[in-house]
Structures are given as C-alpha cells and as structure tokens.
Amino acid sequence: MTSFDPLAFRNHFPAFAAMRDEGRDFHYLDSGASTLVAAPVIAAMADHDTRLRANVHRSVHYWAEQATQAFEAARDTLAAYFGTPRAEIVLTSGTTQALNIIAYGLSDGLQTGDEVLVAADNHHANIVSWQIHAAAKGATITPIALTPLGQIDEDALAAQLTDKVRIVALSHISNVTGWEVDLNKIGSMIRAKAPNAAIIVDGAQSACHWPLFETALPDLPIDFYACSAHKMFGPTGVGMFWGRSDLMENMPPLLGGGEMITNVSFDGTGFAQPPTRFEAGTPPITQAIGFGAAVGFLTGLDHRAIRAHEVTLAATLAATLAAQPPLDTTILGGADFSRDRAPLVSFAITGCHPHDICQLADRSGVAMRGGHHCAQPLMGHFGLLASTRASIAGYNTPDDMDAAINAIKDAINLLKGT
Amino acid sequence: MSSLDLYQRDLLRAAADASHAGRLPRPDGSATVNNPLCGDKITIDITLAPDNTLSAYTHETEACVLCQASAGLIGSTLEGATATLITETHQAVTQVLEQGSGTLPTQAKGFGIFAAVTDHTARHACVLMPFEALTQAVKDAQAKTGNSS
Numbered sequence: 297m298t299s300f301d302p303l304a305f306r307n308h309f310p311a312f313a314a315m316r317d318e319g320r321d322f323h324y325l326d327s328g329a330s331t332l333v334a335a336p337v338i339a340a341m342a343d344h345d346t347r348l349r350a351n352v353h354r355s356v357h358y359w360a361e362q363a364t365q366a367f368e369a370a371r372d373t374l375a376a377y378f379g380t381p382r383a384e385i386v387l388t389s390g391t392t393q394a395l396n397i398i399a400y401g402l403s404d405g406l407q408t409g410d411e412v413l414v415a416a417d418n419h420h421a422n423i424v425s426w427q428i429h430a431a432a433k434g435a436t437i438t439p440i441a442l443t444p445l446g447q448i449d450e451d452a453l454a455a456q457l458t459d460k461v462r463i464v465a466l467s468h469i470s471n472v473t474g475w476e477v478d479l480n481k482i483g484s485m486i487r488a489k490a491p492n493a494a495i496i497v498d499g500a501q502s503a504c505h506w507p508l509f510e511t512a513l514p515d516l517p518i519d520f521y522a523c524s525a526h527k528m529f530g531p532t533g534v535g536m537f538w539g540r541s542d543l544m545e546n547m548p549p550l551l552g553g554g555e556m557i558t559n560v561s562f563d564g565t566g567f568a569q570p571p572t573r574f575e576a577g578t579p580p581i582t583q584a585i586g587f588g589a590a591v592g593f594l595t596g597l598d599h600r601a602i603r604a605h606e607v608t609l610a611a612t613l614a615a616t617l618a619a620q621p622p623l624d625t626t627i628l629g630g631a632d633f634s635r636d637r638a639p640l641v642s643f644a645i646t647g648c649h650p651h652d653i654c655q656l657a658d659r660s661g662v663a664m665r666g667g668h669h670c671a672q673p674l675m676g677h678f679g680l681l682a683s684t685r686a687s688i689a690g691y692n693t694p695d696d697m698d699a700a701i702n703a704i705k706d707a708i709n710l711l712k713g714t
Numbered sequence: 715m716s717s718l719d720l721y722q723r724d725l726l727r728a729a730a731d732a733s734h735a736g737r738l739p740r741p742d743g744s745a746t747v748n749n750p751l752c753g754d755k756i757t758i759d760i761t762l763a764p765d766n767t768l769s770a771y772t773h774e775t776e777a778c779v780l781c782q783a784s785a786g787l788i789g790s791t792l793e794g795a796t797a798t799l800i801t802e803t804h805q806a807v808t809q810v811l812e813q814g815s816g817t818l819p820t821q822a823k824g825f826g827i828f829a830a831v832t833d834h835t836a837r838h839a840c841v842l843m844p845f846e847a848l849t850q851a852v853k854d855a856q857a858k859t860g861n862s863s
Contacts, residue, residue, distance in 0.1 A: 681754060682754065
C-alpha cells in the first residue's frame, strides 16, 4: 500500500470533470500515447496566449520580452528537472523531431564502414531516422538483438561492440513492454567496448517520472536523451533533447531558418551555437511554456509512490488477463511487473484483433491503443503484427482495471461467439 | 453510431466467411497491402477470364474483423465481375464510408453494412484495404496477361 491517492490526483486533470459533466464513462488507459493534460499546464498556456502573446527572441516590446522570458524559463525548468546545463536543452516539436535532428547531425561524421547499432525494441522514430540519415552516409544499420521477453540481449550487444560502432540508439523504456534499460550498466558497457560510439536514448516513456532514476542526465554514460511533453501531462507539439555540448557543437543543423544563424549571406552562412542552432524558425512558444508548467507540476510529485501505484495496477491487469486460459492471452514482455518496468500492459489474444478489442472496449469508455505502436521490429520479435496496449498513469484506479478487464471479456465474447 | 452498431451480425458473419481464404496456386495477378497504422496485411490472388472478368479470387488476411468482412464480401459478391464493376464498387464503398450512404451496384448491396463505419474514420482504411489490394492485383494480372480492355 502507498499513501498515493489516485482520486485526489485526478483533481489536477480537468478531463475527468469534463467527462463527468458529459455523463461519459471514462477509463483512460492510453497515457503511453498521450497523457491527459494537467490544470497548471492549461492555465499557463491560456495565460500566455491571453496576456503575453508574442514571438520570442525578436521584438523589443513588453509582450515580446515577457514571452521570451517565459520561453527561456521553460528551458530552465527542464534543465533543472533533468539536471543539465540550460544550454544543452534543445526545444523541438517532440521526440521524433529531436531524434531526427540528432541523427542528421551525428550522421554528418559517418562514413562507409561505420556501424550504427539500433536496439530492436525502439520506436520507429529511433530506427527510421538512422535509416534515413546514417545509411545515406554509407554506415551500416544493425539491430541489437532482444531476449525472448523483449529486453536487450546484453551478451549479443557485447559481441557487437567494436571501435567501428559510431552510434548506439537505445529506448530507455519500451513503449510496448515497459521494460526499462539500465542506462548506467548498458552505457558503461558501450563506453568500454565501443569508445567511438555516441549513445542516443529515446526517453519518451521515461521522462514523465525522471526523478525515479535519481540521477542527472549528464552523469549517465549516454550522450543524448529525447522526450515529448505530451507524455508528461503537457501539451502536444513540443519536446526536447539534451545533448553533450562538445558533440552538439560539431553537429550541423537539420533545419535552416530564422534565429539559428550568426549571419547570412550568399557568400556563406554561419550557424549559432547550440541550442539555438537547432531551433530554427518560430518555436512552439505556447507549448514550450506549457511544457515548463508540466515539468514544474512533475517536480512536485512523489514519483516513487505514483510508480508503485501504477505498477500495482499494471501487474493486476496483466495477471488477470494471463490467468484466464480461455482468453489465450500473451502478455508482451511477460506478466512480471515487480522490477524495472513501466506500467505498459501490451497483450495479444488469439483470434481477436487489437483494433476490434479497442473499438469494442471504447463503448464502455475504456480507451486503449491497438496496433504495432510504431514498433514493428519489436512486434515481429514477438511474432505479431499488432497488440492491444493499456498504458497506465497515476490517475488510473482499480475501477479502471475492472472496466478494462470486463470490456476485454465482452469484446472476446462477441468476436469469438460468431 | 456506437461500436455495437459497428459489430453487427451480418458483418461478423461476413468476416467469418472463409470460402475465399487462402492462396491461388497459379494466379494471374497478386498484391499485398499493409496498413501502416496497425501493420495489418492482406494478400490477394486473382485470375482473369479472357473477357477480363474476375474468374477467381482468394485472400490471405491478417487483419481486423472489418478488413476480413470486406475481403470476404468481395469474394462472395464480385467473383465474375468486370474490372469496371470492381472500380464502381470500390468508389461506392468509399462513398458509403465517407457519407454514411451511397449507391452501391446491385451485386454489391452487401457492402451497405459498412455504413456503420462512417463515424469511425480511423477504421475506413480497414474496409478499403482489400479493395486496394484487389485493384493492384487486377493491374498486375492485366500487365502480365497483356489484357487491359
């Protein structure tokens, strides 16, 4: 038992009152795709757009000054949350853009014969970006093998690490299985055996509870970390990456435009120092301010208690599904949530397609995701095309798990009763 | 429109119809289409008669009920159809999905069950995937047989 009260936590999220007012059943189990938005985030964005709407880093009037200060304050909040220098925080449109900026920038130094190792449990964003940018330089893209449970096969990885490896792309927490990579352990192994490799981490599923890891990003044996606000109780359309200054200084920008230059002429254009170099054009200002508010909200939470609550729910759901032989259910990554695992319960039920399960569960107000979760190599590892995923956040309750289980059973009865 | 309306008996029956499931041993044309949203996959084999009508059709489907039902209905209603009728049916089903109603060819009235999918725009691709595969398979067959009349 923990002291965490999910019903009290719900009061931070206006969506629950709104759904109650609409008389709509609401069991939101899709936080792995997008969390609900916290009230302070909505308030901060509304306040900015109401009172201080202006572009940043340009005009000198009061509102522009205020907007710039709020935008840069968001960067400060992110830097404090992740324990980084503020100049190493680059604001982006999300994790995908962040990973593409990193892949483009680091690929500039690649050549034929170089190797890029990509963990097979990655989201497509941390696979395709390397296929596009690194492969264009002649580098070889090689998957890192997985264990039957979908975790990185450390022995296989150790055998792949040589001085030809220039990039290793990891997912901190799988968006399908919830398995967490021990960045200290894996990063240290990579540093020891592949000293020329930069280590890039997709943190989309871990950033929301970053304080759990009790470390600052620069203290980990990694080089880049990317995440999105919309999985952290914040808005869509904004994310960030942290990168080591010495590496970022040598990276060309993916996008050209306003603000990211020192001077422009037809004789040659100079690029600004990071982070500005990677923030071309008008940034997502309102969203960045909301991102700062979201991280400010996260900073005040008891993450250990929330994670214990979330994992208890995930374990209950997984065990209940796995324990019902008529369902013939496979829990991707296994049903053990006792350690190193985020509350993502992905499952496959023989003879029932995930889209049909999700569509039918929707009539009970149960919101889950069906599909390949942008992780087709991992789906292939499990011999599946798709799975159903219930992803859990602090605002979920045992009642949500009961609703999900009942909805899944009802869906199966209908789909298999024909 | 609720999800319950979506999964009506006729649709489930069409999805369970396995009479055209599998692969043809010597198809004139084949095509595989994937749904980029969920990874679903359908492979369609066909043969064309000398008059360019669909003389045989099979589908191998790893997909949801909607896609299976659509693939099954194609088999039960469009075998023997001309390429023109296939195109007309494809267009009419698209219209049914987008507008909730449409004028389906007489032979293809069964596709009216997909009117229930109209409000579920994310699922339109599930219904249309077999048509896209069939269209590609017909083109493949016409290219191989040299008969595109």
